[in-house]
Amino acid sequence: MTERAGSTDAPAVDELTPPNRTLMGPGPSDVHPRVLRAMSTPLVGHLDPAFVEIMNEVQELLRYAFRTDNTWTIPVSGTGSAAMEAAIGNVVEPGETMLVPTNGYFGGRMASMARRAGGTVVEVDAPWGEPLETDAVAQAIADHDPDVFGFVHAETSTGVCQPNVPELSAVAHDHGALVVADAVTSLGGVELRVDEWNVDVAYAGPQKCLSCPPGASPLTLSDEAMEKVLAREEDPRSWYLDLSLLEGYWGDERAYHHTAPVTNVYALREALRLVATEGIENRWERHERLAGALKAGIEAMGLEMNASEEYWLPSLNAVRVPDGIDDGDVCRELLERYDLEIASGLGDLDGEIFRIGCMGHSARPENVVYVVTALGDVLDRMGAAVDPSAGVTAVRRTIQ
Ligand SMILES: Cc1ncc(COP(=O)(O)O)c(C=O)c1O
Structure with missing residues (x-):
C-alpha cells in the first residue's frame, strides 16, 4: 500500500480573519449586527x-x-x-411550456431550470437593459400558449426593474398560465406586492435587500x-x-x-424583524432615496446609468464603464x-457596466458617500474623464 505524503499531517490553518469589506456589489450586502448576533445564539433541534x-x-x-x-x-x-x-421544478x-424572458x-x-424540469422553453425578447x-x-403568450410565464422583477445583471407587473400577470392569467416572479433582488428593497399584482409564485434571496447571509x-x-x-402526475425531479x-x-x-439550517432561519427571522420594525413601505422609500443620491453622484461625476429612469432599479445600479477603462481593474x-466591493457586468454586459x-x-448614507468618493478617486487615478468632486457634491446635496 502506498502512503500519500502528508496525509496524516494536520493542516496549519490560521484563525479566520476575513477582511472587513463594505459590500456594495450585487449581493451579499452588509449584514446588520442584530442578524449576526442572532446567528450566534444556541442551536435548538429542527423539530x-x-x-x-x-x-x-x-x-x-x-x-x-x-x-x-x-x-x-x-x-x-x-x-x-x-x-x-423549487419554484420552477415544481410548477x-x-x-409543459414555460415562457421566459431574454x-x-x-x-x-x-x-x-425549466428544461431540466422536462419543460419546453419559449422566449419573449427584449434587449438587455430594457424591461419586457x-x-x-401578450403576443408570445398568444403564439405559444405557455403553462407558466416567468419574469425577473429586479434583473441584477442589467439594473432594470420590471415596471408593468400587474399588466403582465393579467395577460398571462387570461391564457391560464401561472406567473412566476424572480424577486431575488427586490424583496425587502423595492416595491413588490405579490397578492395585489396577482403573482402566483415568487422567490427571493436573503443576501440582497434583506441583508442576511x-x-x-x-x-x-x-x-x-x-x-x-x-396534483402533479409525475414527481418533481429533485x-x-x-x-x-x-x-x-x-x-x-x-x-x-x-435538517433545517437552524442558524440561517434565526438570521432570516431577525432580518425580517428589522423589515417589520422599519415598515416595508418605509424601506422601499429608503432604498429609492439613498440609491437616488448614489445615482445623482454617479451622473454628476460624468458617468452614465445603464437603465433609463423609468425602470431604474434602486437596489442594483448598473453604471456604464467609461471609455478606455478596464472594469476589472477598477473593482x-x-x-x-x-x-x-462593487462588481463587473455579467453575460451580454460583461466589461460594459459596473454593478x-x-x-x-x-x-446607508455613509456608504453612498463612500462609494461615490472611492469610485471617483479610482477612476480619476486611472485617467477616466470624471469629476469626482462634482459627484460627492451631488450626493451631499441629494442625501437627507
Ligand atoms: C435575479 C437573481 N435571480 C437569482 C439569483 C440566484 O441567487 P443565488 O446566487 O443566491 O443562488 C440571483 C443572484 O444574484 C439573482 O440576482
Missing part, C-alpha cells in the same frame, strides 16, 4: 417546539415582506437558486399554484426541493424532511485601496 414557533414567526414575517396572505410561504434551505429551482411539469442573465437561468413590454408578452431563501406560492404542485414533501415539514404536520483597486448595489443594511 423542537421552540423551533416550530420560530418557523411560524418566519412564515408570518415573510408574508408581510412579500405582501401576501399565501399559506404557502417558506424559507427554502439553500441560496436564491434553490428557491428558484413546470414534463411536457432581457438578462437570470431569465437564462430560468430557461435552464406588455404587448410583446445566504442559506435560507424566501418562496411563496398561491393556493392555485400549490394545488397544481400537489427530491430535496419537492414541495409536496416539504409540505410535511412546513405545513401542519411538522414532520422531518431534512480590484476599490477592493484593495478602499475595502469596498453597484444599494441593498438593505448597505443602503
Whole structure:
C-alpha cells in the first residue's frame, strides 16, 4: 500500500480573519449586527417546539415582506437558486411550456431550470437593459400558449426593474398560465406586492435587500399554484426541493424532511424583524432615496446609468464603464485601496457596466458617500474623464 505524503499531517490553518469589506456589489450586502448576533445564539433541534414557533414567526414575517396572505410561504434551505429551482421544478411539469424572458442573465437561468424540469422553453425578447413590454408578452403568450410565464422583477445583471407587473400577470392569467416572479433582488428593497399584482409564485434571496447571509431563501406560492404542485402526475425531479414533501415539514404536520439550517432561519427571522420594525413601505422609500443620491453622484461625476429612469432599479445600479477603462481593474483597486466591493457586468454586459448595489443594511448614507468618493478617486487615478468632486457634491446635496 502506498502512503500519500502528508496525509496524516494536520493542516496549519490560521484563525479566520476575513477582511472587513463594505459590500456594495450585487449581493451579499452588509449584514446588520442584530442578524449576526442572532446567528450566534444556541442551536435548538429542527423539530423542537421552540423551533416550530420560530418557523411560524418566519412564515408570518415573510408574508408581510412579500405582501401576501399565501399559506404557502417558506424559507427554502439553500441560496436564491434553490428557491428558484423549487419554484420552477415544481410548477413546470414534463411536457409543459414555460415562457421566459431574454432581457438578462437570470431569465437564462430560468430557461435552464425549466428544461431540466422536462419543460419546453419559449422566449419573449427584449434587449438587455430594457424591461419586457406588455404587448410583446401578450403576443408570445398568444403564439405559444405557455403553462407558466416567468419574469425577473429586479434583473441584477442589467439594473432594470420590471415596471408593468400587474399588466403582465393579467395577460398571462387570461391564457391560464401561472406567473412566476424572480424577486431575488427586490424583496425587502423595492416595491413588490405579490397578492395585489396577482403573482402566483415568487422567490427571493436573503443576501440582497434583506441583508442576511445566504442559506435560507424566501418562496411563496398561491393556493392555485400549490394545488397544481400537489396534483402533479409525475414527481418533481429533485427530491430535496419537492414541495409536496416539504409540505410535511412546513405545513401542519411538522414532520422531518431534512435538517433545517437552524442558524440561517434565526438570521432570516431577525432580518425580517428589522423589515417589520422599519415598515416595508418605509424601506422601499429608503432604498429609492439613498440609491437616488448614489445615482445623482454617479451622473454628476460624468458617468452614465445603464437603465433609463423609468425602470431604474434602486437596489442594483448598473453604471456604464467609461471609455478606455478596464472594469476589472477598477473593482480590484476599490477592493484593495478602499475595502469596498462593487462588481463587473455579467453575460451580454460583461466589461460594459459596473454593478453597484444599494441593498438593505448597505443602503446607508455613509456608504453612498463612500462609494461615490472611492469610485471617483479610482477612476480619476486611472485617467477616466470624471469629476469626482462634482459627484460627492451631488450626493451631499441629494442625501437627507
Ligand atoms: C435575479 C437573481 N435571480 C437569482 C439569483 C440566484 O441567487 P443565488 O446566487 O443566491 O443562488 C440571483 C443572484 O444574484 C439573482 O440576482
